[in-house]
Amino acid sequence: MKTGKVAVFIPSKYRDFVDEELSLVKTVYGVVDQVHFVKRPNPRTYIQQDKLKELAENPPDKLVVMDILRPSQVTNILREVKTEVVDRVLLILEVFAQHAGSREALLQIELARIKHMLPLVRDFIRKSKLGELAGYLGPGRYGYEKYYTFLRRREGRIRREIEEIRRVREVRRERRVREGVPHVAIAGYTCAGKTTLFNALTGKNMPVGPEPFTTLSPKTAKLDIDGVHMVVTDTVGFIRDLPPEITEAFYATLEEVTAADLIVLVVDSSKPLKRVISEVDSSLKIFNDIGVHGKPIIIALNKIDLINVNGVEELVRELSKSAVNATRIVPISAEKRINLDALKREIVGVFKGT
Numbered sequence: 350m351k352t353g354k355v356a357v358f359i360p361s362k363y364r365d366f367v368d369e370e371l372s373l374v375k376t377v378y379g380v381v382d383q384v385h386f387v388k389r390p391n392p393r394t395y396i397q398q399d400k401l402k403e404l405a406e407n408p409p410d411k412l413v414v415m416d417i418l419r420p421s422q423v424t425n426i427l428r429e430v431k432t433e434v435v436d437r438v439l440l441i442l443e444v445f446a447q448h449a450g451s452r453e454a455l456l457q458i459e460l461a462r463i464k465h466m467l468p469l470v471r472d473f474i475r476k477s478k479l480g481e482l483a484g485y486l487g488p489g490r491y492g493y494e495k496y497y498t499f500l501r502r503r504e505g506r507i508r509r510e511i512e513e514i515r516r517v518r519e520v521r522r523e524r525r526v527r528e529g530v531p532h533v534a535i536a537g538y539t540c541a542g543k544t545t546l547f548n549a550l551t552g553k554n555m556p557v558g559p560e561p562f563t564t565l566s567p568k569t570a571k572l573d574i575d576g577v578h579m580v581v582t583d584t585v586g587f588i589r590d591l592p593p594e595i596t597e598a599f600y601a602t603l604e605e606v607t608a609a610d611l612i613v614l615v616v617d618s619s620k621p622l623k624r625v626i627s628e629v630d631s632s633l634k635i636f637n638d639i640g641v642h643g644k645p646i647i648i649a650l651n652k653i654d655l656i657n658v659n660g661v662e663e664l665v666r667e668l669s670k671s672a673v674n675a676t677r678i679v680p681i682s683a684e685k686r687i688n689l690d691a692l693k694r695e696i697v698g699v700f701k702g703t
């Protein structure tokens with residue numbers, strides 16, 4: 350989705366992960382026009398007063414704060430800058446929505462969004478009664494009170510539907526597991542290069558449309574290697590410091606990984622060795638948490654164009670020590686298309702049983 354000007358505020362705690370934070374924003378809005386760092390968040394407005402004054406004169410179309418905002422902080426920002434305010438929770442939920450491959454995932458995402466919005470709408474109502482913000486950012490002609498009631502009802506309906514889906518879930522999963530064509534899930538942290546690899550592997554292939562794959566994520570495409578047909582999904586990334594209130598939505602979105610026959614774990618090998626290893630470890634832990642047991646995993650050590658040969662060898666050595674048994678490791682560069690044939694051979698090897 351392309352939008353107008355996007356201003357992003359990043360707290361100092363994410364200083365080492367700026368690329369990843371910005372990549373989340375770009376995933377949703379396509380662009381980032383301004384980046385500001387916030388050293389000490391202002392308790393009232395999060396963003397510092399002088400900055401708000403500046404923005405008020407030339408408001409961006411989106412004001413994204415990569416932290417969790419309190420409802421009063423959102424309303425206080427809105428009082429100064431008339432624009433859409435999106436915090437880290439809402440932004441990540443948008444990322445999830447782009448990757449959601451099932452009705453349940455979409456419902457979990459909407460539920461999380463409503464739960465996050467309700468206190469905000471309540472704060473609007475309270476402040477509108479005091480005569481502030483009246484008529485501004487209203488959800489149309491209905492007003493906040495009606496909107497609040499609407500959200501509460503919707504919340505109830507969603508909860509009931511999720512329960513219903515869970516009751517029939519086991520049946521559905523069984524149906525979906527063996528549709529004949531193997532399913533490869535590309536997983537990994539934000540910014541590892543999942544989408545780049547997905548595009549490099551599947552080229553301009555159209556998203557998979559007709560049955561039996563309509564239940565899968567929109568980010569799914571066909572892939573043929575050596576005459577073996579498969580489908581590949583660009584799954585939602587693992588996100589550092591995931592807000593706890595959206596874990597359920599995250600797990601529901603990750604269902605694509607549970608449904609896969611093979612996982613390609615993409616890792617950014619250009620980061621410091623320790624970080625690469627701890628990312629692989631925590632990725633494998635997440636697989637475990639979502640009930641992935643005994644599935645083949647290939648680790649694609651991406652971005653090797655950025656490191657030297659010794660670095661690659663050292664990484665492979667270290668990872669072979671720590672990563673679980675059944676994994677294979679293939680150094681690649683998705684962007685520079687280095688060693689992709691070797692990766693394809695490993696992938697097809699899993700399904701040919703070699």
Ligand SMILES: Nc1nc2c(ncn2[C@@H]2O[C@H](COP(=O)(O)OP(=O)(O)O)[C@@H](O)[C@H]2O)c(=O)[nH]1
Nearest residue numbers: 539540541542543544545651652682683684685
């Ligand atoms: N140098 C280099 N950069 C890469 C490579 N693969 C991806 N990137 C860059 O890494 C960033 C994140 O890539 P993306 O595919 O969006 O990551 P995702 O969040 O895992 O989907 C982008 O700026 C890519 O251009 C690679 O092999 N080498």
Ligand SMILES: [Mg+2]
Nearest residue numbers: 376543544545
């Ligand atoms: Mg991506």
